[in-house]
Amino acid sequence: MSSNLVQCKQLVAKAVAAGAKALFLPEASDYIGKSATETVSLVRSVSESTFVLGLQEEARREKLAINVGVHEPAQGGKVKNTLLWIDQKGNIVQRYQKLHLFDVDIKNGPVLKESNSVEKGMSILPPFETPLGRVGLAICFDLRFPEISLALARMNCQVITYPSAFTVPTGTAHWEPLLRARAIETQSYVVAAAQVGAHNEKRVSYGHSMIISPWGEIIAKLGGQWEEPEIATADIDLDLVKKIKTEIPLLRRKYDQIFKCGDDQLLTNASDIYPEL
Numbered sequence: 001m002s003s004n005l006v007q008c009k010q011l012v013a014k015a016v017a018a019g020a021k022a023l024f025l026p027e028a029s030d031y032i033g034k035s036a037t038e039t040v041s042l043v044r045s046v047s048e049s050t051f052v053l054g055l056q057e058e059a060r061r062e063k064l065a066i067n068v069g070v071h072e073p074a075q076g077g078k079v080k081n082t083l084l085w086i087d088q089k090g091n092i093v094q095r096y097q098k099l100h101l102f103d104v105d106i107k108n109g110p111v112l113k114e115s116n117s118v119e120k121g122m123s124i125l126p127p128f129e130t131p132l133g134r135v136g137l138a139i140c141f142d143l144r145f146p147e148i149s150l151a152l153a154r155m156n157c158q159v160i161t162y163p164s165a166f167t168v169p170t171g172t173a174h175w176e177p178l179l180r181a182r183a184i185e186t187q188s189y190v191v192a193a194a195q196v197g198a199h200n201e202k203r204v205s206y207g208h209s210m211i212i213s214p215w216g217e218i219i220a221k222l223g224g225q226w227e228e229p230e231i232a233t234a235d236i237d238l239d240l241v242k243k244i245k246t247e248i249p250l251l252r253r254k255y256d257q258i259f260k261c262g263d264d265q266l267l268t269n270a271s272d273i274y275p276e277l
């Protein structure tokens with residue numbers, strides 16, 4: 001955990017040198033356990049976590065907002081997979097708990113049961129003001145559930161963050177198209193800071209951190225090999241968010257416009273998708 005703090009401090013220094021207003025760090029930046037038992041045994045509350053306290057200190061000193069994924073204690077001997085927003089004064093002002101847990105059993109691929117050690121979150125938080133615009137929070141596997149990003153879009157977010165530690169097989173197949181789809185359908189910037197390389201003999205992360213524009217273009221990208229802590233930087237242009245939302249209005253579209261144009265067959269299923277119809 002102390003070496004993770006050292007690496008995050010290197011990233012802070014790079015972000016400051018680049019003139020960034022905010023730094024987005026990956027999911028589980030404090031540590032990745034080898035097993036459910038280790039994950040639970042390493043957890044600290046934020047007020048006792050040298051990792052979190054260290055980052056708060058960095059944020060305060062450098063006047064840099066920091067978005068970081070960590071673990072927090074939960075009921076029943078489990079942990080929370082949490083995403084913190086630390087403001088430029090070093091205060092924790094937002095805290096999101098991962099909704100969807102990564103329980104998978106892929107043939108010749110990863111077998112992971114996050115719910116063995118992690119308690120799932122229950123709420124989507126309203127996007128909040130930051131120096132970059134209104135940010136909506138989600139974590140890693142949440143990326144596969146567009147309900148979250150669409151809810152954030154309806155609450156008028158401008159940036160969505162998906163700090164991650166994707167596996168290599170699933171990342172190779174799905175990471176980029178999912179991130180681009182979330183940006184396109186929400187017309188928001190997507191910032192996806194990713195862990196990369198080997199954590200232990202059992203876990204390797206895919207990397208390829210990306211920043212996607214609300215038009216769906218990859219505007220910054222890192223690689224998939226671990227070398228040293230690296231940042232990708234991009235300008236967040238809120239006028240572009242507005243322009244795209246004006247040019248292609250998605251949010252205020254009435255359902256009958258969507259479903260009544262053209263093929264009447266579509267109407268049969270519309271109420272399944274939009275129960276309020």
Ligand SMILES: O=C(O)CNC(=O)[C@H](CS)NC(=O)CCC(=O)C(=O)O
Binds near residue numbers: 039140141165
């Ligand atoms: O283990 C920790 O402490 C941190 N948490 C993670 O790394 C989580 C749970 S194992 N990873 C993912 O959700 C990967 C999702 C993914 O790879 C996909 O959706 O394809």
